[in-house]
Amino acid sequence: MHQALYRVYRPKTFDDIVGQEHITSVLKNQVAEDTVNHAYLFCGPRGTGKTSTAKVLARAVNCTGEIKPCYQCKSCEQSSLDIIEMDAASNNSVDNIRDIRDNIVFMPSVSRYKVYIIDEVHMLSQGAFNALLKTLEEPPSHVIFILATTEPQKIPATVLSRCQRFDFKKIDDSILTQQLEKVLLQEGKEFEADAVQCIVQKSDGGMRDALSLLDKVMNLSKLTKQEVIQALGEVQEETYLAFIQFMKDKNIPELLSLIEQLNQNGLDMKQFVVDLLYYLKESLLKMWSEEEKEQLDKVFQSVEVSDVVRWIEKMAFILNEMKYSSVPATILEVETIRFLEMPCEMTADVQDLILLQKELVRLRERVQMLEQKLQVGALRSAFAQREECDEEVKKEEQHLISSCDVKELPEQLSAQEQDKVDDINNRFSEIYELLKQRHEASKKALLQEGRVVRFVGQQIYIAYDRAYEFHKNRIDTSETVQLLSQIFSDCLQETVKVNFLFKDEMKNISEEQKEDIVDVLKQEFPDIPLEVE
Numbered sequence: 001m002h003q004a005l006y007r008v009y010r011p012k013t014f015d016d017i018v019g020q021e022h023i024t025s026v027l028k029n030q031v032a033e034d035t036v037n038h039a040y041l042f043c044g045p046r047g048t049g050k051t052s053t054a055k056v057l058a059r060a061v062n063c064t065g066e067i068k069p070c071y072q073c074k075s076c077e078q079s080s081l082d083i084i085e086m087d088a089a090s091n092n093s094v095d096n097i098r099d100i101r102d103n104i105v106f107m108p109s110v111s112r113y114k115v116y117i118i119d120e121v122h123m124l125s126q127g128a129f130n131a132l133l134k135t136l137e138e139p140p141s142h143v144i145f146i147l148a149t150t151e152p153q154k155i156p157a158t159v160l161s162r163c164q165r166f167d168f169k170k171i172d173d174s175i176l177t178q179q180l181e182k183v184l185l186q187e188g189k190e191f192e193a194d195a196v197q198c199i200v201q202k203s204d205g206g207m208r209d210a211l212s213l214l215d216k217v218m219n220l221s222k223l224t225k226q227e228v229i230q231a232l233g234e235v236q237e238e239t240y241l242a243f244i245q246f247m248k249d250k251n252i253p254e255l256l257s258l259i260e261q262l263n264q265n266g267l268d269m270k271q272f273v274v275d276l277l278y279y280l281k282e283s284l285l286k287m288w289s290e291e292e293k294e295q296l297d298k299v300f301q302s303v304e305v306s307d308v309v310r311w312i313e314k315m316a317f318i319l320n321e322m323k324y325s326s327v328p329a330t331i332l333e334v335e336t337i338r339f340l341e342m343p344c345e346m347t348a349d350v351q352d353l354i355l356l357q358k359e360l361v362r363l364r365e366r367v368q369m370l371e372q373k374l375q376v377g378a379l380r381s382a383f384a385q386r387e388e389c390d391e392e393v394k395k396e397e398q399h400l401i402s403s404c405d406v407k408e409l410p411e412q413l414s415a416q417e418q419d420k421v422d423d424i425n426n427r428f429s430e431i432y433e434l435l436k437q438r439h440e441a442s443k444k445a446l447l448q449e450g451r452v453v454r455f456v457g458q459q460i461y462i463a464y465d466r467a468y469e470f471h472k473n474r475i476d477t478s479e480t481v482q483l484l485s486q487i488f489s490d491c492l493q494e495t496v497k498v499n500f501l502f503k504d505e506m507k508n509i510s511e512e513q514k515e516d517i518v519d520v521l522k523q524e525f526p527d528i529p530l531e532v533e
Helices: 020-035 051-060 094-103 126-137 173-187 193-203 209-216 225-232 237-249 253-266 271-287 305-322 330-339 348-376 382-388 392-402 415-426 426-437 442-447 464-474 477-494 518-523
Strands: 040-041 083-087 115-121 143-149 164-167 452-454 460-465 497-502
Touching: 020 051, 020 164, 040 051, 051 083, 051 115, 051 143, 083 094, 094 126, 115 164, 173 193, 173 209, 193 209, 193 225, 237 253, 237 271, 237 305, 253 271, 253 330, 271 305, 271 330, 305 330, 348 464, 415 426, 415 452, 426 477, 442 464, 442 477, 460 464, 464 497, 477 497
Parallel strands: 040 143, 040 164, 083 115, 115 143, 460 497
Antiparallel strands: 452 460
């Protein structure tokens, strides 16, 4: 009967465990110096050697040979009664842990230590963890616990603190390639280097996955890249290049046709996006390398690095959206269209920088205009100037007035207004859901720090504490105000406008207290001669 490759080539010594030297070196020294801990926790991604390391350590602590483990003494025998393995996924009850607690009092049969290996320990129930606590803290001197898990965050802190933790990492691609080539040579199988690279890429840093995939293609007549791609159901490089070419040319019809074809062929669209991200990342690295730049396909010859970065960011966003959808192909189609049809997306910091640059240019023009008028030398009163000022100056005054953040509100809230304010605050969860539907969920973090304080004349006033100045400034832009006004209108079934302010900026100004425009400007800017000719 055929035995799987990952079982045939399972590590038997610490030196056989590859890619985890930061762990095996420590364990070897502990065994050699007889400073073995009473409890270990091995955690990390699947297929990285956690269970294999646990088995090697279990035999090494009991080995009587010079090289530990030697696999010749009784303690190293595969059927040793003093090495007990338990799968917590199927033995996760309190009773299973109580059995262990009752049995650890008995001495080992032939070995120095009785070693318990509990795999997938995060699957234990809360009661089972509680039953394990005291045993882990003060076990008999002849007992060692080795816990293995892929999800250490699910293990109670009280258990973590009682174990010596080792974090396994994903195995580097170069190490995986070297190991697979070594296995193929031992098996007497001819292969192409590109074929091995396809397997390594698919294994995602896991040695067990790499060997399992290799086992799947071992019976191919010829181990070539093309044969491996077909056997593993992978997408050929030409498909990625075609997808990138269509994005580069903004050829939406051809792009949609390609996505539909891949979906009809039964391809996992989420995995396709993952592989496309990997391909784009590798191409980006080559674009930065003068030595490998020549290896790039002609598709990338006229593409800027910034374009590839934007594609990677968008594909990562699409992949995240796919996690919550039962129709990933549709998500890929819609988001790709949105990306290609709309202008280049900019980060909020870049948008703020552009606005600041525009404001700086406007202020410079204003200063130049004032300097020219000062050279003429005739100062006129503000009121006279108002009668003759042109449309541009009127707009400037209006802009300055709006920047004063003067809110003309009645002094007291009526009972009707208070009810409306409370109703709007209670419907923020609906607002957040509408933001999510419009792919604007990031606005939730900015909006949730504010609170509706007034509702006057179809105007909603949302106030922030000074401690959340960053949130208020980021959300108080014309585009965001327009978006939120529309969302609030849809939610409330009436047309409203959203305004943002700080709580200490609320000013109660009645109709008879309204000041003249120029008086407001003078009060806010006392040292600046606003009206000069």
